[in-house]
Amino acid sequence: MSAIAYRTIDIDGISVFYREAGQAGAPKLLLLHGFPSSSHMFRDLIPLLADRFHIVAPDLPGFGQSGDPKVNSFDSIADTIERFTEAVGFDRFAVYVFDYGAPTGFRLAIRHPERISAIISQNGNAYVEGLSDGWNPIRAYWEDASVENREALRAMLTPETTYFQYAHGVSDASTISPDGYTLDDHYLGRPGAEKVQLDLFGDYKTNVALYPVFQEYFRTHQPRFLAVWGRNDPFFLPPGAEAFRRDIPEARVTFLDTGHFALETHAADIASEIRDFLS
Template identity: 60%
Template sequence: MTTTQDGFERRSVIAGLGLGGLAASTALAGQAQATPAGAGADAKLRFGSRKVGDVTVFYREAGRPDAPVLLLLHGFPTAGHMFRDLIPLLADRYRVIAPDLAGFGRTVAPPRGRFTYSFDALAEVVEGFVDALGLTRYALYVFDYGAPTGFRLAMAHPERVTAIISQNGNAYTEGFSTEWGPWEAYWRDPSAANREACRASLTDEAILFQYRHGAAEDRVSPDGYTLDMHYMRRPEAQEIQLDLILSYRTNVERYPEFQAYFRKHQPPLLAVWGRHDAFFIPPGAKAYARDLPKAEIHLIDAGHFALETHAAEIAVRIRDFLQRNGV
């Protein structure tokens, strides 16, 4: 395991560049921003959709069709647009694909009476999406809800996974903060009152808190959280999210399975974690090392939505990690 508190792993990045401190940060950001310059049309975002049963999955992608694949799985309460800064920084070398999960963004799924909004269902749709695109090998970038979704996919097809990047994507109970109280009460007792108490997580104020807590406010674009607020106001959106909040208990129940997958298959794993996250705290990142001794763990000076403020640094870390692991 390699863990750093200041967001820089000197063995693999700074040592190679011969830089340190603020100069290293500037150089890392500059490298990430300059990398795609020669990629031309390959670095430009493309948009499409694929039919998976009754769900039409919307996705963003960039990169050559024959390039190694990086599959980006977003979290709550957002969608694939959270990767808007990251995708162009990696598309010169990778085919980067970011679908919107069922119930999120521009993916179109049936109403609640005709579709079960659960994490098992989210994973089944992603698996169908991957098959529809003909993807047989990919690295996974998992964040928040994307982690239990992606880990289900990895357990179903371990031979497909070339590496995992977990950005505040939890798989250990140590990763939970005290902010989970109302959700945990709902898991223990799914009463109408406990369901209603979780509705506070869906307000504009709660969404804004997720974006801004632990981050420099003047670096957080209003575009992301404003769009998420809009999505949350659509018909049935809040009830769908409350169904998924209840289903989240199944993720915790499956943590031992996720961890067994890590121990058995030993996928290369990079944890790049906003250490000021109010929900998934640093012990959750460090816990990966129990099952993956070679895990590379970095705590960066960011909040929950680390890509809003640190996309350039994270892109450099991903490129370095994947290339050293032959991806």
């Protein structure tokens, strides 16, 4: 089993923490996590893939062990992760995107399509039909950035909501380790973390505005594409996964009987899908 190294690198004044495993020279795989997590969400997946891939999994700016972004926006996060890939020598790579990792990774793809060898989207959305009614409080803030609408979103940062994201749609909640959601809550309690997350809720509308641009990239470049989706996700619906085939007819779409954080219950299944897809 390949050992996992835990490293920190300075990217234009932002401290970026990342996990690294596998051998240099192996096919490169970038893992991008989502809200409210960190690269810790890949703790079970990395050992299942490190014999075959050179893996790096950064904590996005504003999450986990990384420093805050220069600006609390997805463009700023993507800027830092783009520079991060250059700093660690990821010149061409497959990318695994989940939740917030999707608009980050898709920004990298439209900026540098030549760098992307394949995309694995695990509940990483790029279509309006993939957005559930669970987004309604955030949509309200997009439409009216009032103090009241912003304050209402603090409910998304509570331990109860974090647990809901992990447990909803899972047939047996006792199979979910408390390590993931407990660590997420710890990081959400960092000084300044609430402001970062509330700002990102508001800025998520820029991702939806870019959906047509992402889709044009899919149609034009036809990247190798695997969508592996927890079908019971309360935020990103199965039609969002199926829509990828509209623009990439050869896209492979697989559904798993689980929720948003599919790796918590189906890491071995997802690793098997990735190994087969990238064979």
